[in-house]
Amino acid sequence: MTSHQPSDGSLDSADLVVVGAGIVGLAHAVDAVRRGLSVAVVERDERAVGASVRNFGHGCFTAQDGDALRYATAARTAWLSLAREAGLWLNEGGTVVVARADDEYAVLAEFSAARDGQAVLLDARAVAERVPVGPGVVGGAWLPMDVRVDPRQAVHAIAGWLARRGVRFHWATSAHAVEPDAVVTSRGRVEAGRVVVAVGHHVHRHFPDLAERSGLRGCALHMLRVADPHGRRVDPAVLSGFSLLRYDGFTACPTGPALRARMESAHPGLVGIGLNLMFTQRPDGDLIIGDTHAYAGTFDPFQAEELDRQVLEQTARLLGAGPLTVRERWRGVYASAPAPFLVATPMPGVRVVSVTSGIGMTTALGLAPEVLDDLLA
Incomplete structure (x- = not known):
């Protein structure tokens, strides 16, 4: 040096x-x-x-595309090295993407076929064995390369x-x-x-x-920390059909546009708030849930309760749980362009x-x- x-x-x-x-x-x-x-x-x-x-502490490497996929692949190696050298907590449980409709599963099937082993298709039973989910699941996919850290x-x-x-x-x-x-x-x-x-x-x-x-501006996210209603260890990060609208690896699939059209028609309010329905589990067992997306150069300091309500309601439905116990709420802001x-x-x-x-x-x-x-x- x-x-x-x-x-x-x-x-x-x-x-x-x-x-x-x-x-x-x-x-x-x-x-x-x-x-x-x-x-x-x-x-x-x-x-x-x-x-x-x-943030979620989610190393969402597999769902990227283009330059982002190249950077993510290199970053995965770096995260594993830093976990050993810096003593940071890291879980290699991957990601489970939960499909609750046939067109969501169709996107995952195309994604799996294109990624040569980076995504393993799951039936409804295999999804439930890996992560806690409510009724209505038709299948999903496991992305084994993804990791989680405690942000x-x-x-x-x-x-x-x-x-x-x-x-x-x-x-x-x-x-x-x-x-x-x-x-x-x-x-x-x-x-x-x-x-x-x-x-x-x-x-x-x-x-x-x-x-x-x-064209740089901020993207504001509503996120919450809640008690795990099932008291179960959840190693993977968990994504949903809404997540398929937000990651380039999924949106590049041929069936992606049809899924978006159906979601915008069936859930216009949720798509309108930019819902990326997902959760990760902290080392202490609590869940980080979210999130919504709003864009501006400067944000008002007032946080709308309706957005938190939507996140809580949709997460409870995904989990097959009753009302969730909120430990903390916050708004994250990242750069967008x-x-x-x-x-x-x-x-x-x-x-x-x-x-x-x-x-x-x-x-x-x-x-x-x-x-x-x-x-x-």
Whole structure:
């Protein structure tokens, strides 16, 4: 690792300075450390509190397509390595997609045929053996390559591992200006060989023109933590027919458009709120359930109870359970844009990187090495 000493009056100096300590920023720090570079991370909060801790903790690798599938495949290997090295909790139970209609099962059958062993079709009985579900299930699919982490622990464990490897974190430190060879912060200047700006949907705070050209905005999600009504260990993540409308690997199937048309006709309100009916189980047994999707540049601070009600009602129906006991509620916000990834060069030696499709936990650790290959070249 290169030794860097800041000049007089500077806060720090490193081969790579990362702005943002969410999963995208940390992914770049991880790859830089593995290359032997010195790294400094600037984060405006005292710890990561954004989208990287407000998600399902679902490594949804298999359902991706195109570049996202390539990044996800690489990220899976990186997650497994970090689980061993950083001591973070990781479950390799895969994902079960529950089909409650014949056209949902048809999409899964096409997906399974196209993915050569990455998706195993299940009948209704096999679905019920793997995950708790209510009546009306016609079948499903198991995606064995997917994993789960605890989002409330994972990013903090990675940050701790990086700190032990010599990465210097400047917490509660705002980045005021980004320059080709430095980041000017609220605590002083951090000199940089290269800079990665990974601030999610807040790109406009540093590069407003870039954010506007990219069509970047926020996507707000309603999510909840509930007590498991069945008291059962659930190793896989669980997706539903609504999920088949949201992941590119499924929407690329020939029967995908017909499924969407039927869902929009049968459930216009639920499709309208962007419901991705799914859940994962935390290590303590509680379920993370959700989620809805709304898009804006700036969100009102008021959280509509109706959206939570819909999520709770539909999850209870999926589980075949009565009213669910809510432990916590929150709203996550991630970056969204027409393109699934934003990688831009606003000035020499600087890259702005944002996963603009809600799959940062799934892809960031595979995206970062390709960004650094280009940046360091």
